[in-house]
Every structure is written in structure tokens, then in C-alpha cells.
Amino acid sequence: MVVIIDYRAGNLTSVVRSLKALGVNGEVTQDPAVVEKATRIVFPGVGAAGTAMAILRELKLDQALRTAFEAGTPILGICLGAQVVLDYSEENDNTPCLGLIPGSTRALPRQPGLKIPHMGWNSVRFLQAHPLFQELPENAEYYFVHSYYPAPAEERMVLGVTEHGVTFPSVMGRRNLVATQFHPEKSGRFGLQLLENFLRWDGRWQD
């Protein structure tokens, strides 16, 4: 069962619809037991890290995600879901996060003339040949909307980077976990291709 984690962090409609377009009826859940038994997990979300972590803890989804990660279940983090997998986030006074990937989530540095949030379509430079990137052309663009970015402590966990004032990691991977700062579910057919790649992936990756 493909499980979509609902921790009251934004609308899951577009994620559910995209999976349905790929022939998969994902189960939206807040139940940690369902998460632990999932064959595959999509971990989306928009909003602030502080609130998100508080709810994940309250629902005991933080522990369920750690258990699933340790068990080797393929996990896809999206946007906020790609930020709270790190050790902590600068947002809301250094919020402690899930720690599935060593590193932190940082604020995009403000510069004159640079718009924050980083909102709209931008390209991703793939640094490694991850199964997630199969059949994706280099010139494809993806939809972003965020003011913070994930910064893994180890370079080998950065799979792709994007430019907005700075060059920041926009795709990360560690073992059975992959995470995109952009929204594949709102990124047209290339985003859909990435989701399809995730659904096919066996979760194996040497980071």
C-alpha cells in the first residue's frame, strides 16, 4: 500500500490526484501503524517546520517515519517533507527535526532584487544518476515555492541542485529516502515522470 502522510500540513489533493493519474490509489493516513506497514511512503507538506514537527510528534508519526526508514521502505519527501527529514531547521528558532539525513534546513539568503519565497519554475542540475531521474531531460523545470532549503551535511546525499541567489540542494537521497524541494505533483508531465520513477524504485541506493 502506497501511503500519503497527512500531518495537517497543507492540501494533499494534488498528490493524491497525481498518484491516481499513475494508476495508484494512495491511502491518506495519520495513523502511525499504517505508516509502519506501508510498502511505500509519500511525505508531502507545506507550512512551517515548528508546527509540522509538533503535529508529527503529537500523532507519533515521527517515530513511525524513523521505523519505516530503518526498515527500508521507499520514502519520498516533498517540500516541507524534504526539510523536516534533516536534523533541524533554522525556521522557528532551530526546530529539532527527524534526523533521517544529517544536516539542517536553512533560510534562503536575502539579497537585493531577489524574490523570497522562491516561487515558480526552475531547473534542477542532476549531480548523480539516481533511479528517480530516469527519462527526465536535463532541461526540464519543476515548480518550487519555499523560503527555506535543505542542506545535507554530506555532499554525497545531494542528488540535484538549483539556483536562486545561491546554489541549493533541491533533491536529496540517503538509502531508501529521496526528497525534492520542488513539487513533482504540480510540475506537469516531468513531475509525473519523477513520481512514476519513485513508484517503480526498489528503494536501493548507495549514498
Next chain:
Amino acid sequence: MLSKRIIPCLDVRDGRTTKGIKFRNNIDIGDPVAMARLYYEAGADELVFYDITASSDRRDIMIEVVRQVAAAILIPFSVGGGIRNLQDMRAVLLAGAEKVSVNTAAVLEPELIAAGAKDFGSQCIVLGMDVKKVEVSETIPSGYEMVIHGGRTHMGIDALWWAKEAERLGAGEICLNSIDADGTQAGYELTLTRMISEAVSIPVIASGGAGTPEHLYEVLTAGHADAALIASMVHYGTYSIREIKDYLHQRGIPVRLHW
């Protein structure tokens, strides 16, 4: 590098799309769901729906349109028009829109922006601004005033001040419409757009006046806009989104060319 967004705007009344010329003489040009799918396939980066349905008891028609559009496209879209409170915002977002645009209600009750940002996240909250050029005065030092009711009612609020205030309250984006330029197809209001875009750090979508690809070039360069709203120039088939983007690309503007 972040691409400049090209955003078709669809005015919807009673579940059908229209395009108003200066908010008058709206003529019917079709089915919003079919048009959304068409623009999605044609390379639109995002879509804006503006509900101009007059009677509030027919609002549920728009919610159904939003639901069908969400199922038909894989790009973000926003919905504005008649959003008066948190319940209206919630209904539109739950039906599948990524963003809601608040305009009149936010001018009358600015706290709505803060409440919406708190409940749904800043990225969901677009401030729609209808602006008219006026004489510079003590009340309106920028010379641009907030108006409502399609420009018939002046609010006595300075547009530059209001843009900054809305950013402070938590708006994630501004859709800036010049009432003077709207429907003219004679080009965007560049001075206004540049003034607002430089004053805030959130993205600004320029609206009103697009008639040729060169107009988009101007507003995305001299106007400092992050995105450009288009309507008649594509609704009536004068230009395709591909033609507009090819033109902008040739002139050095970063746009999304593959979809």
C-alpha cells in the same frame, strides 16, 4: 535560474469563462475546465481563475469548477473573486486550488491576510490589488490608489503602502492589476509595476494591458515583474503561449520552454 511565469487569467461567471473589457460588456467564450486543460497543454506556467459571479448563492458552481480543473491539470492555479473569509478560502483550497487571491475583502479587513497565512500558509495567499493612477496627495503619496468594484470605488488607500502592509501581514505573492490598463491591450502599467515590485520581496504578477509579446518583455524587464498575466491576447487566439515564450526567450528572458 527561476523562469518568469506566463499566466493566463480566466474570468468565470456562473461556471463559464468570459473576458471583460474594462469590466464591462463581458462576452462568453467557453468552458473553464476545457480551457484550463488547453492552456496546461499549451505551456501555461500557472492559471488564475477569477470568479465574477454576482450572486453569492451560486458560489458552489465555482467550487465545482475548481474541483474539475484540479483534476484536469498538473500545474498550480489560484482562485480569486468573492473570497470574503476563511471559510471561502478553505472551500477553494480543499477543492484543489493551490492559492486563493483576496482583494476587496483584504482591503476592508486586512487581518484576513494574516489569518489566511496562519491557517493555510503564506504561499497560499495572493493579494489581488486593483489600482488606479491618481493625483499625488497627502493620502496617496505614490499617486496610485486602491480601488474596488472594478474601479468605481476609491478606497483612499495608497497602493504602495498597502503592498508593503500586505507583505508584512503574510501575503505570499501580489497580483497587481492596473485598472487604467486593464482591457486596453496597450501594454502593462510599467511605472506602477516596477514601484511595487521593488518595494516588496514577495513575487509580483503584473496584470492588465497585455496585447503583444513585447508588452510582456517590457513588464518583465523594465517593470521588474516576476510573472505576467495574460487574457485576451491568448483567449482570442491572437498569440499562442509558445509564440509568446519563444519571443521572450529570444530576447533573453528566462522562460520555461519544455512541457
